Amino acid sequence: MSVTTLRPASNHQRRSHAPPASATTPxxxxxxxxxxxxxxxxxxLHHAAAGLRLSGHxxxxxxxxxxxxxxRLELATTRVRLLDTVSLAGLRVAGPLASLHGADQSLxxxxxxxxxxxxxxxxxxxxxxxxxGRPLLRLRPDAGRDARLWRLVMGGILGNxxxxxxxxxxxxxxxxxxxxxxxALQALCADDPNAPDFADTAELTGQxxxxxxxxxxxxxxxxxxxxxxxxxxxxxxxxxxxxxLLPITxxxxxxxxxxxxxxxxxxxxxxxxxxxxxxxxxxxxxxxxAIDSAWVVSSDAGATAGRQLRLYDPDGRALAVIATxxxxxxxxxxxxxxxxxxxxxxxxxxxxxxxx
Numbered sequence: 001m002s003v004t005t006l007r008p009a010s011n012h013q014r015r016s017h018a019p020p021a022s023a024t025t026p027x028x029x030x031x032x033x034x035x036x037x038x039x040x041x042x043x044x045l046h047h048a049a050a051g052l053r054l055s056g057h058x059x060x061x062x063x064x065x066x067x068x069x070x071x072r073l074e075l076a077t078t079r080v081r082l083l084d085t086v087s088l089a090g091l092r093v094a095g096p097l098a099s100l101h102g103a104d105q106s107l108x109x110x111x112x113x114x115x116x117x118x119x120x121x122x123x124x125x126x127x128x129x130x131x132x133g134r135p136l137l138r139l140r141p142d143a144g145r146d147a148r149l150w151r152l153v154m155g156g157i158l159g160n161x162x163x164x165x166x167x168x169x170x171x172x173x174x175x176x177x178x179x180x181x182x183x184a185l186q187a188l189c190a191d192d193p194n195a196p197d198f199a200d201t202a203e204l205t206g207q208x209x210x211x212x213x214x215x216x217x218x219x220x221x222x223x224x225x226x227x228x229x230x231x232x233x234x235x236x237x238x239x240x241x242x243x244x245l246l247p248i249t250x251x252x253x254x255x256x257x258x259x260x261x262x263x264x265x266x267x268x269x270x271x272x273x274x275x276x277x278x279x280x281x282x283x284x285x286x287x288x289x290a291i292d293s294a295w296v297v298s299s300d301a302g303a304t305a306g307r308q309l310r311l312y313d314p315d316g317r318a319l320a321v322i323a324t325x326x327x328x329x330x331x332x333x334x335x336x337x338x339x340x341x342x343x344x345x346x347x348x349x350x351x352x353x354x355x356x
Contacts, residue, residue: 071140130256
């Protein structure tokens with residue numbers, strides 16, 4: 001049996017310290033934390049004055065994007081960032097939810113929280129914005145793709161405008177309880193057991209905060225347990241996963257998007273308080289100082305069987321859910337050969353080390 005020993009990161013790695021602000025530097029307004037440099041926010045004045053087009057519905061606009069083939073996707077918040085390649089072919093729109101499920105990638109887009117599609121200043125990228133003009137997602141053509149097709153689709157969606165706002169159905173004045181956003185989300189997330197479930201989707205989009213009692217109860221109902229672990233060990237665990245080249249599944253999200261990606265990360269870097277994991281086509285970035293609590297949650301039921309590492313910020317919002325695929329093995333008997341699965345040996349040792 002292999003044994004993995006983890007030690008907390010040194011103090012300079014656990015927290016990043018910004019230099020003290022000068023007396024002449026005005027402090028930022030409360031609640032206006034800057035977004036990632038890759039997704040610049042627009043001011044309300046810019047949002048109101050920019051060229052606007054009212055046209056179509058989300059299903060039509062997203063189906064146009066599927067014509068572009070593979071796109072580079074960037075999901076970025078102040079605390080997590082994921083860069084990946086995605087093809088929107090096969091995207092299904094069911095009411096307020098757009099879903100795309102594949103063997104290595106799954107995406108859920110909450111359309112009720114999306115307001116507009118906007119072009120980047122050079123029209124080389126497309127931004128999905130909320131009603132305040134804040135970017136939720138960036139899409140740009142993959143390297144080597146036909147630039148003429150990109151311009152054609154961009155022109156069809158935006159015309160000469162800078163932003164297009166899809167038409168929205170009018171909500172009834174008195175709606176049944178089942179139409180509550182969380183109730184509707186719970187019903188829609190039951191369509192695919194291999195996609196992010198309701199709890200993951202609600203916690204990663206900030207609609208459901210961490211409740212340790214609820215987490216333990218849900219784990220016990222699935223035949224497992226939820227164990228709190230030291231957040232200081234998380235950078236060590238992430239580095240170990242990269243050094244071992246173990247295929248893992250990372251699920252993360254923003255206010256309107258949940259993205260699950262299975263990938264093998266082969267490089268780890270730590271700088272300015274952020275851990276960066278790099279794979280062939282995927283890069284994941286995490287603000288280590290934002291991890292307030294970490295949990296190892298086990299389950300014996302269905303597609304979620306095994307153990308996963310769940311990371312939360314001080315507000316109880318999920319930052320990421322990290323898991324691994326079952327190991328491929330062969331069970332031999334006198335009569336036949338049947339496939340078997342279970343936790344990979346290194347993942348089992350790593351989870352044991354975190355919870356010991």
